[in-house]
Amino acid sequence: MAIGHEPNSKIVDGKLEFNKHHKGYLAVEGGTTRTSVEGVFAAGDISDAVYRQAITSAGAGAAAALEAERWLAVKGLGNEEADFEASLLEDMREEVEVEGGGGYNAYSEGNAGAGRKESAAV
Ligand SMILES: Cc1cc2nc3c(=O)[nH]c(=O)nc-3n(C[C@H](O)[C@H](O)[C@H](O)COP(=O)(O)OP(=O)(O)OC[C@H]3O[C@@H](n4cnc5c(N)ncnc54)[C@H](O)[C@@H]3O)c2cc1C
Numbered sequence: 546m547a548i549g550h551e552p553n554s555k556i557v558d559g560k561l562e563f564n565k566h567h568k569g570y571l572a573v574e575g576g577t578t579r580t581s582v583e584g585v586f587a588a589g590d591i592s593d594a595v596y597r598q599a600i601t602s603a604g605a606g607a608a609a610a611l612e613a614e615r616w617l618a619v620k621g622l623g624n625e626e627a628d629f630e631a632s633l634l635e636d637m638r639e640e641v642e643v644e645g646g647g648g649y650n651a652y653s654e655g656n657a658g659a660g661r662k663e664s665a666a667v
Contacts, residue, residue, distance in 0.1 A: 552591050571587045578592070584620075589606060
């Protein structure tokens with residue numbers, strides 16, 4: 546007897562394309578985690594009828610996260626944190642230029658702690 550060997554994929558039945566050779570498994574474009582719907586990525590047992598291991602699922606999860614991130618970037622969506630940091634840095638550069646130029650130096654007097662990430666602030 547084997548338990549846990551049926552992919553729980555009913556939730557996307559009729560929405561995503563399934564693997565023609567392996568019932569219940571999602572189809573992904575060869576070597577990627579891309580599904581038949583743009584912006585939807587599949588990883589792990591739901592799209593892997595061959596290995597079905599924790600480590601391969603974790604690896605596919607990392608791949609799916611990267612592909613999702615790239616997809617969002619191409620669409621001009623997401624990564625608000627990076628946008629925020631870039632605009633903060635731009636503001637700091639502008640301030641220094643107005644105060645006399647010479648370029649921004651995080652270690653010079655008056656800049657102590659400037660640019661430090663909030664999570665690192667005590
Ligand atoms: C009995 C058994 C023994 C195993 N032994 C090993 C082993 O020794 N070594 C090894 O590497 N691998 C082993 N595996 C395989 C390993 O467990 C899987 O490959 C791995 O867990 C797959 O990870 P996953 O994230 O794709 O899926 P899962 O770990 O199954 O995670 C899917 C998650 O999605 C949730 N979920 C499902 N439907 C929905 C829904 N509609 N809405 C929200 N959440 C939902 C589930 O509750 C679950 O938490 C074993 C598997 C079984 C069944």
